[in-house]
Amino acid sequence: MSDSQILKRTADTVRMLSADAVQKANSGHPGMPLGNADLAVTLFAKWMRINPQNPGWIGRDRFVLSAGHGSMLLYSLLHLFGYGLSLDELKNFRQWGSLTPGHPEFGHTAGVDITTGPLGSGISSAVGMAMAEKNFEATAGLDQSGLAMPRIFVLCGDGCMMEGSTQEAASLAGHLKLDNLIVFYDSNRITIEGSTDLAFSEDVGARFAAMGWRVLTIDNANSADECDRGMAAAVAGDGRPTLVICRTQIGFGSPNKAGKASTHGEPLGAEEVEAMRAALDMPEAFTVPAEVRAFCDSCIARCQQEAAAWDAAFQKFVEADADRAARIAARLNRTVPDDLEEELLKAVDREKPVATRVSGGVALNRAAQLVPALFGGAADLAPSTKTAIKDGGDFLPGNYAGRNCHFGVRELGMAMAGNGMALQGTVIPFTSTFFVFSDYMKPAIRLAALQKLHEIYIFTHDSFYVGEDGPTHEPVEQIAMLRTIPGVTVMRPAEANEVAQCYAAALRADGPVAVLLSRQNLAPFPADLAKNVQAARGGYILRDCEDFDLILVATGSEVNLALEVADKLKDLEIGARVVSMPSQELFLQQDEEYREEVLPFGAPAVSIEAGSTYGWERIIGGGLSIGLDHFGASAPCKKLAEEFGFTADAVINRIFDYYDTGDCDCGEDDCHCGGDCDCDGDCDCDDDCDCGCHDGDGECHCHDK
Secondary structure (H helix, E strand, O other): OOHHHHHHHHHHHHHHHHHHHHHHHOOOOOHHHHHHHHHHHHHHHHHOOOOOOOOOOOOOOEEEEOOHHHHHHHHHHHHHOOOOOOHHHHHOOOOOOOOOOOOOOOOOOOOOOOOOOOOOHHHHHHHHHHHHHHHHHHHHOHHHOOOOOOOEEEEEEHHHHHOHHHHHHHHHHHHHOOOOEEEEEEEOOEEOOEEHHHOOOOOHHHHHHHOOOEEEEEOOOOOHHHHHHHHHHHHHOOOOOEEEEEEOOOOOOOOOOOOOHHHOOOOOOHHHHHHHHHHHOOOOOOOOOHHHHHHHHHHHHHHHHHHHHHHHHHHHHHHOOHHHHHHHHHHHHOOOOOOHHHHHHHHOOOOOOEEHHHHHHHHHHHHHHHOOOEEEEEOOOHHHHOOOOOOOOEOEOOEOOOOEEEOOOOHHHHHHHHHHHHHHOOOEEEEEEEHHHHHHHHHHHHHHHHOOOOOEEEEEOOOHHHHHHOHHHOOOOHHHHHHOOOOOEEEOOOOHHHHHHHHHHHHHOOOOEEEEOOOOEEOOOOHHHHOOOOHHHOOEEEEOOOOOOEEEEEOOOHHHHHHHHHHHHHHOOOOEEEEEOOOHHHHHOOOHHHHHHHOOOOOOEEEEOOOOOOOOHHHHOOOEEEOOOOOOOOOOHHHHHHHOOOOHHHHHHHHHHHHOOOOOOOOOOOOOOOOOOOOOOOOOOOOOOOOOOEOOOOOEOOOOO
16 A cells, blocks of 8 residues: 555544444544544654653653544544554443543543643643743753654644634744644634634634744645645744644545534434445444554554654763753652742741732742742733742743743633643643632633642732722632632632742642732731641641630631631630631641541631632531622722721621520620520629629629630
8 A cells, every 4th residue: 555545544444433433422523533534644643753652751742632522533543553542442432431531631541641622722731831841941951952852733623713712822822933833723614503604704824824823724634645745844844833724624534424514513323424434445343454553553663663762862961961960850850849848938028017929929939949840920910929930031932941931911821821831741830810810710720620730820919908909800709719620729828937838838739729819918927826837738726725615717818817806805705716727628638637626526616718708618517607708899908808897896796696696694685605604694783784794793794704
């Protein structure tokens, strides 16, 4: 067979495996795999640098199937090209416990470089992959090594091109001249509802050219020969990211359904699958022709030889310079020093009131000196979020070694890029903006959690204390939103000691972490309390008292308020334990004995937090949650605290109102002794007491315990 013939035969095998799997599952998207089989097979067989024996090989090219609904295309390729995905797994497509879920999942199936599904997320994350790769190469000196370095190949469709995240990320990629990024745009002009003419008529090539991309076209991407020529031009590069517009026919190879929108998201039907099998002269279902198997095996052998040669050259390059070897190892291992917490505590100012965003900036900069893998930036807000790495340099064309990324006003694109950075594997990315704008980032944060990616979100201006900016900039429900995402750890430190410990914990985490920081100054804990800080446990007893009557649980700026409330309650002879809980998630991960020690079951408890009260019941049970279940307002923050009930007196009144049972011996509804007063209410003293509860010594004892 000629090169063209075996490529076509292999592509037809991919078509049949995809169609058979979707048909057997009676669920899936056959049109995209059928339409892109020639393109994908040509890429894997002739242009991708891969090592199926080591799917995580650092020298590999990445393949991002941004149109993740076409997952059977990728699964068929992984089966044919030696990633250990068996035919039985293809037969179990979309079934419980299989390695072939409906959309590709990173960490679940060998050879899958990213979880995709939401359209636009793949191409947007690929931009972050390309950024992290450029940074690694520049800091390691690999850009001068002569080694062939990884490229990021993306396959996306019309739907991806309509999503706003694509625009944000592609604009950034063009600005940064990420020439290691090659995007194949499957332009089949069909979406679920029908022709793209219904909603999409722009010139995509002109848009990308205006953003600084090189734009190429493959007029017939259902021809392996044309795909091969197009890829040769694409990988040649010219210093810009490359978009290759690929004219395909959805459902190509299906005799009666090719080109129809119905092939997008539903099985072809048993009769049509058999008609396609006959038209393509393919064997029975889930069968790989011997000649195709032999061809793919030869491709695998060649790829493994190339990978071995690359590894040898890489090892020689690394060993030639001990300092360079150490830098590369620190990046590949994303090394965090054992004494990080101590170093961060030394760095932050723990003597005077400081906004936690300021403490966070100090901690971030010290961490950057100790953790070479730390890399990231803000959505045009670094001066406000305090997230610029001093002397770190700007990540820009000509200085890819820079550690400060300028994402522009592109929160969703930034967050998606952060996912790609984490997936690339040599950086611990951080991204930052005002907390209220986390709304723009939520889809990316969810995908980060789903993939268990280690990245850090730094959100400042964390509550209504933003003040004069008003309700549009005052986060209320965002903290509850983050806490509802499985796998996300939310940290809201109260002052500098907790900030340092939270940053250390975030840098050691094994999943995404959101650190919420204040705009306003917060007083540091006095030395006798600072020694109690255990932020890594999520919640801890900050200040205790013997035989406490009440537990006050607070986060962030409200911890100092809880301490003030406890002082005033003490004057009323009511004992209050104060628990600081910077992270509900970390606290709930502690063993039951520790959690019971901090928050004994059934003990009266009050949570205080300047945000939604949603979710606090899992911490305090039926206790009182004091928060903000309405939007903020525009006014100085002190005035807002008064109006919203975030003063010590207001909190105490709420507590009395909530826990007053009216069952005191004195019989008075507004007595606050909690029913523990020993007097009979029949005293005849002249003291003016609301409850009239006195004994014979002429003193009021309604608050006695």
